Amino acid sequence: MKLFIIYTVYTHITINTINTIVGEKSKPMKIIISNASPDPIYDQITRQIKNHIITGEMQEGDPLPSIRKLAKELQISVITTSRAYEELEKEGFIDTVGGKGCFVAMQNKELLKEKRRKTVEEILGDAVAEAKKLGIGLSELREMLELLFNYEDE
Amino acid sequence: MKNMLEIQNLSKSYKDFNLRDVSFTLPEGYIMGLIGPNGAGKTTIIKLVMSLLKKDAGRISIFGMDHRDHEVDIKSRIGFVYDNPNYYDHLSLRRIKNIIAPFYRTWDEGRFQQLVKQFNLPLNKALRKFSRGMVMKAAIAIALSHHADFIIMDEPTSGLDPIFRRELLDLLGEILQNEKKAVLFSTHITSDLEKIADYITLLINGRLVFSDTKDEVxxxxxxxxxxxxxxxxxxxxxxxxxxxxxxxxxxxxxxxxxxxxxxxxxxxxxxxxxxxxxxxxxxxxxxx
Structure with a gap:
């Protein structure tokens, strides 16, 4: 079987980097939007805020910037920003308090870790599938993983 | 959520162009981009909304009111930027402002002065000596100086350099911090303003192709x-x-x-x- 790998070259990459102040006491929240990424913008925001919450950069009860403020700072649509917050709320990462805005919700740390574990498993699954296509065996794959793992450690 | 603009079954015929049965709505709190190639009917729609043309059929309501029955009331709450500002071009920006300002109860002289300064516009030079970009900036400064609830702009970015186009994004973003306001703009340059647009309405040959949130599109x-x-x-x-x-x-x-x-x-x-x-x-x- 022939395998076609298609690379997309983006000729121009626009990245809006913004540090948004989330509250007086808390540190600025970092969100980077890439227009070259195939992922929808709302998804990029959702993922980055989730990360901030999982890594503990954003703590329970921390306020999020208002939807309109974030949209203005990132120069993106209000609807896109609302969608990102809706996803976060659906997954239980944030709570909306009527009239007061959005806050980081109480988190079940173990559950979060488990979710992250799943993500790692999925990515490894992809790697295994790709390796099988190319006829790379388990031992070779293990070597690759070890190499990468140790490299990351240094 | 209230609608800022409702257009229903709007039609207008000319000898060589027909706007046919166009319907769409813009809720308050959002920005809509009206896009389409030249001759698609964008300017016709904006002129109909502003009652600068008479519609053949259909219904237009702004702030929940019929655009003809409450024309004066509606227009005092609209900031309008027109593709081809028809100012008396032998006058200076200061004179033009002095003529326009009294029409608006909500005119904010401080805001106007601040925008003129921010846009680097000369107040005493005749408008005919302005570049196309400067005329557009002047029109934008006037449109943003009376706390309009609804900003309507016909091809606002034509003739503007990319630096000012980004500045305009910031200004619009600022206006949209108030969720009771809305912006409608037409453009055939889809790249800049498309960033912040919430809704996109595409017109081709006088017909509506779609009107939907940008993310859906x-x-x-x-x-x-x-x-x-x-x-x-x-x-x-x-x-x-x-x-x-x-x-x-x-x-x-x-x-x-x-x-x-x-x-x-x-x-x-x-x-x-x-x-x-x-x-x-x-x-x-x-x-x-």
Whole structure:
């Protein structure tokens, strides 16, 4: 079987980097939007805020910037920003308090870790599938993983 | 959520152009981009909304009121930027402002002075000595100086450099911090303002192609590239063939991926791609 790998070259990459102040006491929240990424913008925001919450950069009860403020700072649509917050709320990462805005919700740390574990498993699954296509065996794959793992450690 | 603008079954005929049965709504708190190639009917719609033209049929309501019955009331709450500002061009910006300002109860002189300074506009020079970009900036400064609830702009970015276009994004973003306001702009340059637009309305040849949230639009369409042999089978809105293959737009990403997944490249489509291929498709349809 022939395998076609298609690379997309983006000729121009626009990245809006913004540090948004989330509250007086808390540190600025970092969100980077890439227009070259195939992922929808709302998804990029959702993922980055989730990360901030999982890594503990954003703590329970921390306020999020208002939807309109974030949209203005990132120069993106209000609807896109609302969608990102809706996803976060659906997954239980944030709570909306009527009239007061959005806050980081109480988190079940173990559950979060488990979710992250799943993500790692999925990515490894992809790697295994790709390796099988190319006829790379388990031992070779293990070597690759070890190499990468140790490299990351240094 | 209230609607800032409601257009229902709007029609207007000229000798060589027909706007046919156009309907769309813009809720308050959001920005809508009216896009389409030249001659699609964007300016006609804006002129109809502003009662600068008389409609043949249909209904237009702004702030929940009929645009004709409450014209004065409505217009005092609209900030209007027109593609071809028809100012008395022998006058200076200061004189023009002095003529316009009294018409608005909510005129904010401090805001005007601040914008003039920010835009680097001379107050005492005759407008005919202004560049096209400067005239546009002057029109924007005036439109933003009376705390309008609804900003309507016809081709605001034409003649403006990219630096000012970004500044305009910031200004609009600031206005939208108030969720009771809304912005409608028309443009054929889809790249800058498309960033912040919440809704996109596409017009081609006087007809509405779609009016939807930008996110829905961008999720619905994709660019497809592949070999010439499959052009006839693949569901495309419009395409362009070249000697070595084709590029086209599909509104059925699932079907294309399922049936031709390995034979084609699927890519994110920009609003410009979406406009371009919808227009091509429309022209094909007319010839066939």
């Amino acid at each position: 961008l999720a619905k369409f994709a660019l497809v590239k592949g070999g010439r042999d499959i052009i006839g089978d693949i569901p495309l809105v419009g395409f362009k063939a070249h000697e070595y293959g084709f590029e086209g737009l599909t509104d059925n990403i699932q079907a294309v991926r399922k049936k031709y997944g390995s034979k084609v490249v699927l890519e994110k489509a920009s609003l410009e791609d979406i406009m371009f291929y919808n227009n091509l498709g429309n022209n094909h349809a007319q010839f066939n």
